[in-house]
Amino acid sequence: AQTVTQSQPEMSVQEAETVTLSCTYDTSENNYYLFWYKQPPSRQMILVIRQEAYKQQNATENRFSVNFQKAAKSFSLKISDSQLGDTAMYFCAFMKPSGNTPLVFGKGTRLSVIA
Amino acid sequence: DGGITQSPKYLFRKEGQNVTLSCEQNLNHDAMYWYRQDPGQGLRLIYYSQIVNDFQKGDIAEGYSVSREKKESFPLTVTSAQKNPTAFYLCASSIGPGVGSGANVLTFGAGSRLTVL
Numbered sequence: 001a002q003t004v005t006q007s008q009p010e011m012s013v014q015e016a017e018t019v020t021l022s023c024t025y026d027t028s029e030n031n032y033y034l035f036w037y038k039q040p041p042s043r044q045m046i047l048v049i050r051q052e053a054y055k056q057q058n059a060t061e062n063r064f065s066v067n068f069q070k071a072a073k074s075f076s077l078k079i080s081d082s083q084l085g086d087t088a089m090y091f092c093a094f095m096k097p098s099g100n101t102p103l104v105f106g107k108g109t110r111l112s113v114i115a
Numbered sequence: 116d117g118g119i120t121q122s123p124k125y126l127f128r129k130e131g132q133n134v135t136l137s138c139e140q141n142l143n144h145d146a147m148y149w150y151r152q153d154p155g156q157g158l159r160l161i162y163y164s165q166i167v168n169d170f171q172k173g174d175i176a177e178g179y180s181v182s183r184e185k186k187e188s189f190p191l192t193v194t195s196a197q198k199n200p201t202a203f204y205l206c207a208s209s210i211g212p213g214v215g216s217g218a219n220v221l222t223f224g225a226g227s228r229l230t231v232l
Binding site: 009033035042043044045047050091095100101102103104105106107108 | 145146148150155156157158159160163165173203205207209219220221222223225226
């Protein structure tokens, strides 16, 4: 079974600074999908970024980027120019390659952006 | 606008009662999912359905039941057999595999908070 580990239960960052959230996973699959979801205080889950394992290029979405290290099974999220609205729980998640299969989530990292 | 609607947003249950949480989507997605969220536990899978009239148990299915009679609807019943049902419940759906940015992405509803009195 796949597992996802987020080793940082809580983090904080100053506004406008850069922060990196860690995620490691365990799988025997060669191809798969990885995701970062954000859950603000409203508790609505919002997709931040998606990475396909067969693509070597790291995904980016505006101020959000990932460092995908397939051999190390590591998938960290970098948030640049942090904003107060980035304050949220961040979940790393894994999906098998066959599609329409459930996400396996890590336990989350609570990020606080400080003014 | 397309999306997922969960109701009710807040629900209170007495011990020994069954309650049903509603999840409806108008995204024409094939697959639907139910997750439970507890503090410090992340999201844990209860049940999922890849197609109408079919569903599979997740990691914590005991004490829960589901049905998938229509593509748009995937209700979750929390039965009296669930020992600790107080939690936040999230429903999601996905379009499935394929190309494009929407493939393999789960879209979530706003959640339902269940409290046992």
